[in-house]
Amino acid sequence: MKIVIGCDHGGLEHKNAIAEHLKERGFEVVDCGIHEQKSVDYPDIAIKVCEKITSGECERGILVCGTGIGMSIAANKVKGIRAAACSEHFSAKFTRLHNNSNILCLGGRVIGVGTALELADLFVDTEFEGGRHQTRVDKIMAIEK
Numbered sequence: 001m002k003i004v005i006g007c008d009h010g011g012l013e014h015k016n017a018i019a020e021h022l023k024e025r026g027f028e029v030v031d032c033g034i035h036e037q038k039s040v041d042y043p044d045i046a047i048k049v050c051e052k053i054t055s056g057e058c059e060r061g062i063l064v065c066g067t068g069i070g071m072s073i074a075a076n077k078v079k080g081i082r083a084a085a086c087s088e089h090f091s092a093k094f095t096r097l098h099n100n101s102n103i104l105c106l107g108g109r110v111i112g113v114g115t116a117l118e119l120a121d122l123f124v125d126t127e128f129e130g131g132r133h134q135t136r137v138d139k140i141m142a143i144e145k
């Protein structure tokens with residue numbers, strides 16, 4: 001699975017750790033930056049990551065900002081994106097099982113790096129359940145139209 005990742009200045013350490021961890025696990029990781037600690041506008045990074053998903057180049061994405069919230073708000077404006085801001089394990093797992101989320105948003109100022117790695121693992125390892133949840137996701141996607 002090819003995974004795209006990106007962050008703003010609130011999530012650089014977490015983003016780098018997740019990218020390394022997923023590469024070590026054998027995933028192909030596309031890193032949309034940032035690559036150094038500097039202040040940036042998180043929507044600019046969110047759009048880059050979303051484009052990798054909507055183009056079909058990558059299957060899932062991970063965005064890290066200070067809270068995970070700004071990234072999720074920005075990403076969810078892009079057609080085809082279902083982004084979930086999560087800070088604990090249950091949500092990271094169930095947003096895959098039930099929402100078929102394609103982007104996980106994390107808060108670098110909310111959770112530690114260890115938790116971020118665990119949530120990233122749950123997000124990439126959990127498959128969508130489909131069934132009644134497909135109907136619900138279809139209704140969400142119909143809102144875009």
Ligand code: RB5
Pocket residue numbers: 008009010011042065066067068069070071
């Ligand atoms: C940047 O200071 C901060 O606003 C951003 O990282 C994020 O938390 C926004 O939601």
